[in-house]
Amino acid sequence: MARVRFSGVTKRYEGRTVVHPFDLEVDDGEFIVFLGPSRSGKSTILRMVAGLEPLDGGRIEFDGKDMSLVEPRHRDVGMFFQNYALYPNKTGRQNIAASLMRRGADSSAVRARVDEVADLLGVSHLLDRHPKTYSGGEQQRVAIGRVIARRASVFAFDEPLSNLDALVRLRLRTEFKRISRELGITTLYVTPDQVEALALADRVVVLDEGRIVQVGTPQELYERPANAFVASFVGATPMNTLTGTLKGDHLLTEDGATIAVYGVTAMMSADAQGMAMVGIRPESVSLEEGGPNKVHLVESLGRQTLVHLKVGEKDFRVLAPATTSVREGDNVALRCDAKALHHFSYDGSQRVN
Numbered sequence: 001m002a003r004v005r006f007s008g009v010t011k012r013y014e015g016r017t018v019v020h021p022f023d024l025e026v027d028d029g030e031f032i033v034f035l036g037p038s039r040s041g042k043s044t045i046l047r048m049v050a051g052l053e054p055l056d057g058g059r060i061e062f063d064g065k066d067m068s069l070v071e072p073r074h075r076d077v078g079m080f081f082q083n084y085a086l087y088p089n090k091t092g093r094q095n096i097a098a099s100l101m102r103r104g105a106d107s108s109a110v111r112a113r114v115d116e117v118a119d120l121l122g123v124s125h126l127l128d129r130h131p132k133t134y135s136g137g138e139q140q141r142v143a144i145g146r147v148i149a150r151r152a153s154v155f156a157f158d159e160p161l162s163n164l165d166a167l168v169r170l171r172l173r174t175e176f177k178r179i180s181r182e183l184g185i186t187t188l189y190v191t192p193d194q195v196e197a198l199a200l201a202d203r204v205v206v207l208d209e210g211r212i213v214q215v216g217t218p219q220e221l222y223e224r225p226a227n228a229f230v231a232s233f234v235g236a237t238p239m240n241t242l243t244g245t246l247k248g249d250h251l252l253t254e255d256g257a258t259i260a261v262y263g264v265t266a267m268m269s270a271d272a273q274g275m276a277m278v279g280i281r282p283e284s285v286s287l288e289e290g291g292p293n294k295v296h297l298v299e300s301l302g303r304q305t306l307v308h309l310k311v312g313e314k315d316f317r318v319l320a321p322a323t324t325s326v327r328e329g330d331n332v333a334l335r336c337d338a339k340a341l342h343h344f345s346y347d348g349s350q351r352v353n
């Protein structure tokens, strides 16, 4: 277990900066998720932690000790790579035991530890079988077992739940959270999936093109996204963003559409003077029959209904109750509480409220 500190950590490939200098302190036992779209630099950060890539600037410390000159195998990082493969000719037991054997633990201790890990992951019945007889989800579990068998100082997981079907993914995600709580080991976890990130993380680090755009608890990210990128990336149904201005009790968009806003305060109007970007979550809007907005698609999500419509030229989504009477082709008006509006600069790069 270790505290991990990143100071000014930078990475360049072929003259191009892929991780811009950043600082981050990870507490002992904390579960940190690096979240970002493809090529945002997530894997590169993990690889630097594990010592598989040198830094081009800054330093990484474990419990105050600079790791720059420490060989990967002495860093004590248990790392799970994307598409991590098992040894095909070894049994489940031999696979999970591999990292322990390499470190010369005695055989009864290894046996006990493998049994414990297998029990934790629900793979005890797979220990005597070979990987080719496993399903995708079973392979992934045993592979995770191979990483967590050794109580490393830091776990680094690169998309461990990718390539699994939705149900297995959901079940393993829940188990991941439980296991990480039980082991209490500092975990750095990479995913492009915001639902997974919010479900697992103590804190999420959001990356965009090699820059950290926000660090916060799942709730902080949801309630106060730092810019329009985070706003539209985080949340089960992404936030709507519009450019416009608040005029009296209406939000008037750039292309002339309006949304009724109630509870507008003087302060909020002043904040949003001139054109700015406004974010509105689909769950913060109510629909009223008769109005300028045409509904073009209605999707049932079970507990709720997702209504797709146009506000001016822009696509806009509203989460309505399952009982809504709104149908495709209806014309509706939108209403929203001023307190639910997120205000950003015109280009969306900064939050202003």
Ligand SMILES: Nc1ncnc2c1ncn2[C@@H]1O[C@H](COP(=O)(O)OP(=O)(O)OP(=O)(O)O)[C@@H](O)[C@H]1O
Binding pocket: 013, 014, 018, 036, 037, 038, 039, 040, 041, 042, 043, 044, 045, 192
């Ligand atoms: N060995 C390398 N040589 C040159 N460029 C690289 C190398 N490894 C990564 N890159 C580049 O660095 C950038 C960040 O890559 P990285 O794999 O860290 O992104 P990522 O966020 O993990 O993406 P993904 O989710 O697709 O794995 C990308 O533009 C990638 O092309």
